[in-house]
Amino acid sequence: MTTGESKELQAKQKTEVAAPAEQTVPGIVFTPAVDIFENEKEITLLADLPGVKSDGLKIDLHESVLTLTGEIEPFENADEEDILIEYEVGRYFRQFTLSETIDQNRIEAKLKDGVLRLALPKAEKALPKKITVKAG
Amino acid sequence: MLIRRSFPNWGFRSTFDEIDRMRRDMDRLFDGLSGRYFRPVSSGVFPAVNLTEDKDNYYIRAELPGMTADDLNISVIGSNLSLSGERKIPAGGEQVRYHRREREAGNFSRVIGLPGDVNGDKVEASLKNGILTIVVPKAEKAKPKQITIK
Numbered sequence: 001m002t003t004g005e006s007k008e009l010q011a012k013q014k015t016e017v018a019a020p021a022e023q024t025v026p027g028i029v030f031t032p033a034v035d036i037f038e039n040e041k042e043i044t045l046l047a048d049l050p051g052v053k054s055d056g057l058k059i060d061l062h063e064s065v066l067t068l069t070g071e072i073e074p075f076e077n078a079d080e081e082d083i084l085i086e087y088e089v090g091r092y093f094r095q096f097t098l099s100e101t102i103d104q105n106r107i108e109a110k111l112k113d114g115v116l117r118l119a120l121p122k123a124e125k126a127l128p129k130k131i132t133v134k135a136g
Numbered sequence: 137m138l139i140r141r142s143f144p145n146w147g148f149r150s151t152f153d154e155i156d157r158m159r160r161d162m163d164r165l166f167d168g169l170s171g172r173y174f175r176p177v178s179s180g181v182f183p184a185v186n187l188t189e190d191k192d193n194y195y196i197r198a199e200l201p202g203m204t205a206d207d208l209n210i211s212v213i214g215s216n217l218s219l220s221g222e223r224k225i226p227a228g229g230e231q232v233r234y235h236r237r238e239r240e241a242g243n244f245s246r247v248i249g250l251p252g253d254v255n256g257d258k259v260e261a262s263l264k265n266g267i268l269t270i271v272v273p274k275a276e277k278a279k280p281k282q283i284t285i286k
């Protein structure tokens with residue numbers, strides 16, 4: 001991290017999902033920005049999902065593939081006219097392949113202020129079992 | 137590089153005219169491919185905002201995930217809306233190893249000029265689910281008035 005005053009943020013264009021499996025629902029799909037870090041006990045994922053409420057968020061972990069889907073509601077009233085539109089609004093979708101085995105029962109998800117915090121605790125490694133060989 | 141001499145020189149005042157024309161043709165081609173008309177006119181300043189209006193208010197919306205009301209500063213001067221603040225991202229903790237780091241933190245400041253006179257006393261702003269919505273009522277004299285014909 002740099003010391004001294006914080007830098008100025010630059011506007012970035014939102015990245016659209018690049019040709020995934022075809023979507024059944026029409027609309028734009030964006031790739032949310034995520035931070036992923038891990039320590040020895042768990043993997044933490046933080047995703048920027050502005051406009052997504054907890055009932056619009058779907059988290060799925062299946063065969064080490066983590067899928068995040070976020071639905072949003074249209075934010076404009078019908079009788080509004082556009083003057084300046086700099087960003088588009090669309091759903092969010094991102095998939096990750098996890099390298100470690102995750103203890104699925106202890107996954108915690110928290111969605112606050114449009115940021116999802118996903119704690120994925122690593123499964124405890126199986127204890128080595130000693131196999132005795134019967135003589136004979 | 138192949139240099140082409142257009143012969144005779146029909147109305148191409150400079151060699152760049154022809155390149156301009158080619159660029160416009162390519163743009164049109166690609167527009168047709170993507171099928172969408174949207175080409176963002178972002179000023180490059182953070183945050184990206186959507187400014188809309190109806191007959192009573194201006195609406196300004198911005199996506200600011202992870203921000204709370206304390207980090208934000210909104211003020212209206214004349215018919216300019218000033219929006220500034222700081223996005224903080226707390227550190228992950230000790231002994232962490234980052235696999236991806238895509239979210240950015242930093243400060244930002246932006247002034248948006250509203251196209252008409254506004255009533256600065258009745259501005260309302262709300263921050264919900266990471267989306268900031270500012271409602272700026274238009275000044276009475278700036279609202280469209282219907283004129284009845286007798």
